[in-house]
Amino acid sequence: MKRDTDVPALHLENLTLGYDRHPAVHHLSCDIASGALVAIVGPNGAGKSTLLKALTGDLSPLQGTFRLKAGREGVAYLPQQSELDRSFPVCVFDMVAMGLWRDIGAFGGLRRDQAERVHAALAAVGLSGFESRQIGALSGGQLQRARFARMMLQDAPLLLLDEPFNAIDTRTIEDLVTIVLGWHAEGRTILAVLHDLELVRRHFPECLLLAREPVGFGPTAEVLTNERLAIARRLASDFDDAARVCQRQPEPGAA
């Protein structure tokens, strides 16, 4: 009989994704084990954000399928930071409390224990004392800490992080990496789009190298070789953005 731990957190089968019928990611097949800590790496335009968007349900596959062990409601997604994040007239406490929306509903008030959870999440990311600050008045690093606190409260088994350390100073990156490693130690499954290969080699045991198609998936040291990185760069630069949906089948043994 299959044990629960044998079921992958994420099963991708010949997944092809794109916009307006133009493919952006081709023929991606792999199983991500429950509790895995996986970096998604690849050149600009490789399809990394597109993959995360599909996993959140924002984008329907052009071909192929994927299966989430925890279902859609078990996914927490941290998109790339944008100016839009700062434009809402909301204070840090209320923004972080949104991580509890499944428990409290759109218009519910916070119980005392829920408010304590918000304070605890703020403390865990080093933002105690910032509760009543408007989010538009936070630095980029502070805002990212608040977004991590909100994600913490979502308490999801599958976490998708899109460039979580982009434009963040070294000290903040260290603190946020520690939080990610804590989530991993709790048994959550984590997929993070990253560009800093040294950081990936130091902290992420597994890696998916993407260049519109999978170039490698597995232990980071085996995937991030000079040879594979060169293949990824070449594939990304050769890609025809105007191509129609590709009919080519995946090569045997490809990720």
Ligand SMILES: Nc1ncnc2c1ncn2[C@@H]1O[C@H](COP(=O)(O)OP(=O)(O)OP(=O)(O)O)[C@@H](O)[C@H]1O
């Ligand atoms: N909303 C969209 N509509 C049309 N094309 C899009 C859209 N979003 C992304 N694309 C295209 O899909 C391809 C993959 O983009 P994606 O953002 O997934 O790449 P990425 O690997 O995340 O890149 P980066 O490292 O630069 O963030 C690119 O050619 C991009 O122009």
